[in-house]
Amino acid sequence: FNIAATATIRSLSMLRVIGIVGAGAMGKGIAQLIAQSGFQVLLFDSIPEVADMAKQALFVQWDQLEQKQKITPHVAATARSHLHVVEVLEAMHVCDLVIEAIVEKLDVKQQLFHQLDQIVKDECILATNTSSLSVTAIAAGSRLPSRVAGLHFFNPVPLMKVVEVINGLLTAAHVPPLLQALINDTGHAAVFAKDTPGFIVNHAGRGYVTEALRILQENVADFTEIDQIMRGAAGFRLGPFELMDLTGLDVSHPVMESIYHQYYEEPRYRPNYIAAQRVQAGVLGRKTGQGFYSYPPVSEAPLL
Numbered sequence: 001f002n003i004a005a006t007a008t009i010r011s012l013s014m015l016r017v018i019g020i021v022g023a024g025a026m027g028k029g030i031a032q033l034i035a036q037s038g039f040q041v042l043l044f045d046s047i048p049e050v051a052d053m054a055k056q057a058l059f060v061q062w063d064q065l066e067q068k069q070k071i072t073p074h075v076a077a078t079a080r081s082h083l084h085v086v087e088v089l090e091a092m093h094v095c096d097l098v099i100e101a102i103v104e105k106l107d108v109k110q111q112l113f114h115q116l117d118q119i120v121k122d123e124c125i126l127a128t129n130t131s132s133l134s135v136t137a138i139a140a141g142s143r144l145p146s147r148v149a150g151l152h153f154f155n156p157v158p159l160m161k162v163v164e165v166i167n168g169l170l171t172a173a174h175v176p177p178l179l180q181a182l183i184n185d186t187g188h189a190a191v192f193a194k195d196t197p198g199f200i201v202n203h204a205g206r207g208y209v210t211e212a213l214r215i216l217q218e219n220v221a222d223f224t225e226i227d228q229i230m231r232g233a234a235g236f237r238l239g240p241f242e243l244m245d246l247t248g249l250d251v252s253h254p255v256m257e258s259i260y261h262q263y264y265e266e267p268r269y270r271p272n273y274i275a276a277q278r279v280q281a282g283v284l285g286r287k288t289g290q291g292f293y294s295y296p297p298v299s300e301a302p303l304l
């Protein structure tokens with residue numbers, strides 16, 4: 001691989017246009033944060049309506065944030081004028097950085113990175129928002145794995161102020177500090193981690209949700225009581241079941257499976273049939289209106 005090819009974008013001022021691929025829960029949030037910070041953002045989704053809806057939702061969000069004086073009119077206007085939905089991936093050719101936030105499937109992500117290789121300039125950095133896959137394995141989809149790193153935001157992106165910056169095995173040395181500078185510029189903070197299964201949060205956090213599911217399975221307590229005690233006594237902002245509802249079990253359960261397998265079936269990380277069954281039934285959490293708890297329609301959801 002060619003490290004020299006990725007050596008040109010070294011400072012924040014050289015990151016002008018940032019592409020985001022995937023306009024779902026995470027891509028939309030990342031687009032909000034980055035556009036609010038004044039970067040030009042190109043947003044693409046393989047389902048064009050999803051990207052259009054994300055843009056519409058962000059415009060409403062910016063209006064509301066402006067009315068509530070949570071952002072200035074200048075920031076709102078800048079964000080609105082800097083967010084561009086693009087209909088073809090080829091539009092990413094102008095990007096200095098592309099952040100991928102598509103479905104959590106290794107082969108699909110590798111295929112996207114392979115496609116991006118044909119589109120973007122060699123110095124463009126590619127970041128993946130994967131929660132649980134190997135950054136090194138995703139980078140193997142690119143002919144320039146040295147330009148690939150992990151940039152792991154948390155949900156909801158504007159409120160979760162810490163981001164993991166993941167160093168893949170072949171990531172070039174200049175890439176993580178540049179991503180850190182970007183994160184700092186948005187007002188968030190970066191934490192560096194090596195590319196290991198689950199990085200930091202999803203490694204330590206597996207215990208939080210898998211043990212809670214085991215407590216439920218063993219009929220030790222109701223899920224509301226488990227949440228209550230973990231919030232009230234253990235000091236977590238969300239109980240484990242509230243957290244699974246927020247993340248969505250369609251995301252959370254595959255993460256549990258992926259980390260379990262990456263640690264060679266280490267029993268500590270074993271996923272739970274309670275989660276598997278709920279995925280099969282489509283009882284996913286906030287996004288479906290019903291998870292462990294029931295939720296009002298999205299229009300009544302709180303402002304982020």
Ligand code: NAI
Nearest residue numbers: 022023024025026045046050101102103104130131155247
């Ligand atoms: P999502 O399902 O809400 O959105 C994914 C979007 O990607 C969909 O709109 C889909 O149409 C689009 N997409 C799928 N394949 C595509 C392709 N080849 N090209 C372009 N667009 C494509 O998923 P979500 O929750 O936003 O997750 C995205 C990524 O972020 C995943 O890797 C996930 O593991 C990670 N993540 C999710 C978190 C969460 O709490 N939801 C937290 C941190 C990371």
